[in-house]
Amino acid sequence: xRSLLPSMKLVRLFIPLCLLLSxxxxxxxxxxxxxxxxxxxxxxxxxxxxxxxxxxxxKWRDYLQHKLARPVIFVQRGSYREIVxxxxxxxxxxxxxxxxxYIRNKNHFLLVAVPLYHDEPLYHSYxxxxxxxxxxxxxDNLRGKVFAFSDPDSNSGYLxxxxxxxxxxxxxxxxxxxxxxxxxxxxxxxxxxxxxxxxGSVDGYVWDTLSKIHPELTSRTRVVTESPKFGFPPIVAxxxxxxxxxxxxxxxxxxxxxxxxxxxxLHQFNLNGFVSGNPHLFDSISDMYHFVDKKRANAAP
Amino acid sequence: MLHLKHISLGYKIPLRVAxxxxxxxxxxxxxxxxxxxxxxxxxxxxxxxxxxxxxxxxLIEPILHxxxxxxxxxxxxxxxxxxxxxxxxxxxxxxxxxxxxxxFVSTQPQRFPILTDPTxxxxxxxxxxANPPELHAPAPVIIETRQLSSFxxxxxxxxxxxxxxxxxxxxxxxxxxxRFYSLTQSAILITLLVLAVLLPLGVYWAKKMAAPLLQLSExxxxxTPNIPEPTEIELEESNDEIGQxxxxxxxxxxxxxxxxxxxxxxIVSDRLAAIGRxxxxxxxxxxxxxxxxxxxxxxxxxxxxxxxxxLKTLSILERGLQQIKETVAALLVETKSQTRPFDLNDVTDIxxxxxxxxxxxxxxxxxxxxxxxxxxxxxxxxxQIIINLLLNAIHATQWQGCVHLHIWRDSSYLxxxxxxxxxxxxxxxxxxxxxxxxxxNQSGNGLxxxxxxxxxxxxxxxxxxxxxxxxxxxxxxxPLQETxx
Numbered sequence: 001x002r003s004l005l006p007s008m009k010l011v012r013l014f015i016p017l018c019l020l021l022s023x024x025x026x027x028x029x030x031x032x033x034x035x036x037x038x039x040x041x042x043x044x045x046x047x048x049x050x051x052x053x054x055x056x057x058x059k060w061r062d063y064l065q066h067k068l069a070r071p072v073i074f075v076q077r078g079s080y081r082e083i084v085x086x087x088x089x090x091x092x093x094x095x096x097x098x099x100x101x102y103i104r105n106k107n108h109f110l111l112v113a114v115p116l117y118h119d120e121p122l123y124h125s126y127x128x129x130x131x132x133x134x135x136x137x138x139x140d141n142l143r144g145k146v147f148a149f150s151d152p153d154s155n156s157g158y159l160x161x162x163x164x165x166x167x168x169x170x171x172x173x174x175x176x177x178x179x180x181x182x183x184x185x186x187x188x189x190x191x192x193x194x195x196x197x198x199x200g201s202v203d204g205y206v207w208d209t210l211s212k213i214h215p216e217l218t219s220r221t222r223v224v225t226e227s228p229k230f231g232f233p234p235i236v237a238x239x240x241x242x243x244x245x246x247x248x249x250x251x252x253x254x255x256x257x258x259x260x261x262x263x264x265x266l267h268q269f270n271l272n273g274f275v276s277g278n279p280h281l282f283d284s285i286s287d288m289y290h291f292v293d294k295k296r297a298n299a300a301p
Numbered sequence: 302m303l304h305l306k307h308i309s310l311g312y313k314i315p316l317r318v319a320x321x322x323x324x325x326x327x328x329x330x331x332x333x334x335x336x337x338x339x340x341x342x343x344x345x346x347x348x349x350x351x352x353x354x355x356x357x358x359x360l361i362e363p364i365l366h367x368x369x370x371x372x373x374x375x376x377x378x379x380x381x382x383x384x385x386x387x388x389x390x391x392x393x394x395x396x397x398x399x400x401x402x403x404x405f406v407s408t409q410p411q412r413f414p415i416l417t418d419p420t421x422x423x424x425x426x427x428x429x430x431a432n433p434p435e436l437h438a439p440a441p442v443i444i445e446t447r448q449l450s451s452f453x454x455x456x457x458x459x460x461x462x463x464x465x466x467x468x469x470x471x472x473x474x475x476x477x478x479x480r481f482y483s484l485t486q487s488a489i490l491i492t493l494l495v496l497a498v499l500l501p502l503g504v505y506w507a508k509k510m511a512a513p514l515l516q517l518s519e520x521x522x523x524x525t526p527n528i529p530e531p532t533e534i535e536l537e538e539s540n541d542e543i544g545q546x547x548x549x550x551x552x553x554x555x556x557x558x559x560x561x562x563x564x565x566x567x568i569v570s571d572r573l574a575a576i577g578r579x580x581x582x583x584x585x586x587x588x589x590x591x592x593x594x595x596x597x598x599x600x601x602x603x604x605x606x607x608x609x610x611x612l613k614t615l616s617i618l619e620r621g622l623q624q625i626k627e628t629v630a631a632l633l634v635e636t637k638s639q640t641r642p643f644d645l646n647d648v649t650d651i652x653x654x655x656x657x658x659x660x661x662x663x664x665x666x667x668x669x670x671x672x673x674x675x676x677x678x679x680x681x682x683x684x685q686i687i688i689n690l691l692l693n694a695i696h697a698t699q700w701q702g703c704v705h706l707h708i709w710r711d712s713s714y715l716x717x718x719x720x721x722x723x724x725x726x727x728x729x730x731x732x733x734x735x736x737x738x739x740x741x742n743q744s745g746n747g748l749x750x751x752x753x754x755x756x757x758x759x760x761x762x763x764x765x766x767x768x769x770x771x772x773x774x775x776x777x778x779x780p781l782q783e784t785x786x
Contacts, residue, residue, distance in 0.1 A: 132411070146415045148370070178415050180369035187370060195411035196373050 040071035044095035048233035114277030124204035125156030148197035231281030
């Protein structure tokens with residue numbers, strides 16, 4: 001404003017400008033060195049739960065930020081593999097993923113917590129068919145049909161079915177006339193409900209939770225068989241994350257059931273809580289993986 | 302059988318107008334419906350075309366990656382939009398065929414399972430499968446047949462000139478049919494409304510147009526047997542052709558009427574002239590021997606035997622012959638005698654002469670004399686005419702009635718008008734009025750008017766009678782004989 005006055009001299013215009021510049025330089029310098037603002041925690045999410053409820057996720061993030069006393073960023077991607085890659089590349093500190101990618105990257109990931117479902121850190125894989133199909137009683141009836149998987153890196157949504165087929169000496173690509181991935185358990189339910197696929201492998205926990213929130217969707221499908229219990233998709237950390245951060249996260253998650261806000265969020269998750277968990281929970285998944293992998297290696301010329 | 306040309310214009314013109322209105326309305330309504338449906342269809346095809354191209358382009362990657370689920374999500378987008386469900390023009394289903402024309406994905410997976418041959422499920426798709434759309438076709442292939450309940454728009458899905466598959470969007474004809482019915486319904490309704498307004502209006506105008514023609518035709522029919530008075534004919538006056546025709550018709554009617562009257566007059570005067578000639582001939586033939594007979598009786602009375610019986614007989618004969626002589630003399634009107642011209646004194650005399658008869662019946666008598674000096678007509682004859690007419694009038698009028706005399710002249714005629722009230726000469730009697738022995742009353746000899754007529758005829762004048770129920774008027778028109786002195 002001063003510069004607009006015609007009587008102003010150049011010197012008198014220059015001094016305040018210099019002052020202003022030096023002030024702003026100082027302020028940025030103080031920000032950079034301030035230890036008070038911790039770096040945000042980046043947590044990768046996969047569709048092992050109903051990760052498409054943005055408003056609910058915001059509440060959970062706020063809860064975590066509050067409890068961890070540092071910013072939390074949720075990172076979502078189209079497939080498990082992308083989250084796994086991000087975690088391995090230290091682009092994420094934590095991730096909630098399936099037991100299958102966990103056991104495959106055991107050397108890179110640390111187990112932080114396992115959710116409790118029906119008071120157990122376990123869940124099933126369901127084989128579902130459209131509700132109109134009342135004949136199908138097992139996977140054997142689905143030979144030559146169209147089948148929906150959720151993700152090639154999902155235990156309940158792919159590995160278990162692939163394992164069952166491998167035991168018969170077949171692979172999904174030939175056993176079914178066509179199979180496709182929907183990249184989400186929920187969409188497997190939708191694909192089967194619409195009749196797009198005549199069968200699908202789906203996370204039992206997701207199906208059960210969906211049947212509570214959207215019974216009109218799950219009612220159009222029928223659960224044919226339930227798998228044995230597997231370790232529930234765990235929350236893992238990159239090995240580069242400090243032990244303190246892991247412990248804090250473990251603490252916050254396992255304590256969720258003990259406060260009102262956390263209990264409310266768990267109720268929304270349709271879970272009972274989190275436990276620190278044992279890596280051996282996922283041994284059965286590991287066995288299946290090795291079996292399928294061996295069969296595949298044998299099949300390959 | 303009733304042929305159209307025999308029907309009255311009163312029905313024919315409104316009928317033709319009505320037919321014209323109905324034909325116009327019933328041609329316009331289907332044309333409008335057809336146009337609307339055409340527009341609707343073009344709109345829908347335009348929409349479907351752009352939708353098809355957008356979806357076909359988006360489907361390239363999922364088909365290349367065999368990502369059935371993504372393709373399913375993409376083709377379901379148009380169906381998940383709430384406003385599309387409300388729109389009638391929404392597609393029925395979308396079907397994606399792979400390069401082998403097997404079902405890749407569809408929005409109705411239960412009806413079209415993946416990898417099935419769509420033609421076994423929907424034979425209507427056979428033309429598309431047999432002849433898939435060209436890769437760079439500017440317009441979609443439209444398959445529509447009467448037998449099918451749907452029509453299909455096919456768009457090629459291609460990547461870098463390689464056919465990946467075909468996108469088929471199916472549209473049910475039902476909304477079209479519904480729209481067609483509703484359009485037709487409203488078109489019929491509007492047509493009926495228009496007809497309800499135009500038809501009565503058209504018929505009214507047509508009737509109005511036909512009315513003068515009908516009037517004219519009816520008036521023409523009335524010419525026979527008797528030509529009506531022009532006042533009896535009611536014709537609309539206007540300057541159009543029909544009005545001119547009516548005017549000409551009226552003129553013609555007036556001329557016909559005049560001609561008829563003239564003919565009537567000629568007949569009457571011819572008859573009267575013939576009677577006059579006959580009477581004059583007979584009277585002359587009677588007069589000669591009559592004079593001899595009267596002379597003989599007179600001579601015999603003077604010189605013959607005075608026998609009382611003979612005298613008495615002769616006297617009877619003489620009186621009888623005398624009566625014959627008087628009658629014959631009355632029939633033989635003689636106007637040759639030269640007398641003095643008619644003047645005002647004659648009028649005074651006439652008034653005096655009829656006074657006795659007037660007071661006898663207490664008739665009020667008025668005179669209107671518009672002449673001042675002598676008129677060059679025979680006073681004897683004019684007096685005879687006036688007295689005869691006045692006596693007739695006094696006789697014809699009622700007790701205490703009115704009689705009026707009016708005398709006036711113009712440059713060449715003297716007019717005498719006598720009128721009385723309360724007597725009526727029927728029309729049929731007027732033709733015979735001036736014939737001898739046609740008496741309207743019991744006391745007269747029926748020669749009064751005959752004499753007047755003969756005098757007027759011989760003087761070269763005209764006598765006219767106008768008789769209305771409460772007034773009878775005699776007008777005599779006599780030519781003035783200009784003196785050569």
